[in-house]
Amino acid sequence: MTTFSITDDFYLDEAPFKFISGSIHYFRVVPEYWRDRLEKLRLMGCNTVETYVPWNMHEPQEGTYCFDGGLDLRRFIQTAQEVGLYVILRPAPYICAEWEFGGLPYWLLQDPQMKLRFDYPPFMEKIDRYFSHLFLQVNDLQYTQGGPILMMQVENEYGGYANDKDYLRKMTAAMRTAGVKTPLVTSDGPWHDMLENGSIQDLALATINCGSNINGHFERLKAFHGVKKPLMVMEFWIGWFDAWGDDHHHTTSTTDAVKELTDCLAQGSVNIYMFHGGTNFGFMNGANYYERLAPDVTSYDYDALLTEWGEPTEKYQAFRDVIGQIVPLPDFPLSTTIKRKGYGTVTVQDRVSLFATIDTISQPIASNYPLSMEQVNQATGYIYYHSAIGPARKIEDYRLIHCMDRAHTFINDELIRIDYDHDLGKTNQIDLTAAENELGILVENMGRVNYSVHMNHQYKGIKDGVIVNGAFQSEWMIYPLPMDNVADVDFSGDWQAGQPSFSRFALTIEETADTFIELPGWGKGFVTVNGHNIGRFWQEGPQKRGYVPAPFLKEGANEIIVFESDGIVGDTIIFHDQADLGPIQSNQ
Structure with a gap:
């Protein structure tokens, strides 16, 4: 009998089961190294791997789907099974994950009325369509059909965003309609109203995300459940991520993490976030925004148990020692030879210069007003705006209106200023000295915000316009620069x-x-x-x-x-x- 159920405990084939899981994001690791990372997870004593699924990678343009190469989710799951691991799949349309736009595709913002992560019919329709493609890749890999997938997650940390229970219930129904048979979970922080906001207890098991005070947070989760249910930390944070401009690489105490892991396993199940972080290849890093914009660096090392490049750390061995006290540790040789060299x-x-080759890498668009990246069907990278602004004179009022994230201003191809975050939109002065003058503005998308309220306003490039001496400038040539064709x-x-x-x-x-x-x-x-x-x-x-x-x-x-x-x-x-x-x- 192959069954997995959630009642007063997790039951695998009717026997009590404890998740000892670690997070690996297949989309942050080259596929040639998937098996190596999964084998190292198994050798540490873990029985499960957890991964998010990034919608914006699998449907990069609306109606265009990618499930091959480094996005071959099916092969990643099958490889996990071959290594001896079960799988927790977190396919929510929103994943956070310090990933560009939290995994949401940029083209959602082409609807000016879009309400992300709410029961807004056009949003739900796009999710239904995506799910009809996504779950075809994995439905037969659910445990009851002989695959390794034991659980899937509904949405992600929704209680930190909103409390639209109709949305959560429709999300659940959409997953079921698309063929999901596994038990479902939600995961939220144990603070404030997050559990209450993000849980649908009659449809999905509530789990928590935290990095410390496990025993105290488990007491909170027990009280929230009301009846005996399994306790699980879905994201046990053992490190943290870095943002550009931070003065150091974040690391955490191995001693403290070992204590919290021990407490967690004594009472319940765990998913270690991250077991292996990997890399934000390309332009796919996310950003946070509280007092200022904080785009994440390219490395997603996270001070995880494996480094960004897959090497076991001191923390890995310490965790292996803890896990080895409760389960037998496997022993087998690694199948992938990995070397490091300095060349x-x-x-x-x-x-x-960019300006000398821009016509070979971009097809310009003529417009009376600037268009944002979203308006020209561009997800990431840069965008360049060019306009003739007339004879020599003093510009007293130069402003970029609703511009994100970092803008270079050029006069006659000479760099005049660079504005970033809070400086964008401020009034500046420019002296024009040539008989005729050309204005150029190169704008970089530094990574769409992946968490909290700023997500609804992630239009990149220039959305509203450019003020020149108090009036909007017109007649622009716009060059999309996704930079996916540097061979040209x-x-x-x-x-x-x-x-x-x-x-x-x-x-x-x-x-x-x-x-x-x-x-x-x-x-x-x-x-x-x-x-x-x-x-x-x-x-x-x-x-x-x-x-x-x-x-x-x-x-x-x-x-x-x-x-x-x-x-x-x-x-x-x-x-x-x-x-x-x-x-x-x-x-x-």
């Missing part, structure tokens, strides 16, 4: 110091291995390796080097292209055999 210093070969950059053009630019390097190697790229003296931008966008860099730190997994490389010649936005470039890049995530400050 040394590489010198630039070619360099071209024409390096035969001119390079001008101080302008945004592309630089090309050739790395010739005899053996592929994991490596870490450093850009000493460079400003801000992103790096591609053989066409793979490995993510952002910024001299603000704390992250100093970017992770390049070996599967992105090849024996022989490798093409590295660096885009730099601020006009601060070096002539070399360096490949190291060690990471540098920034200064470490721990509470140990």
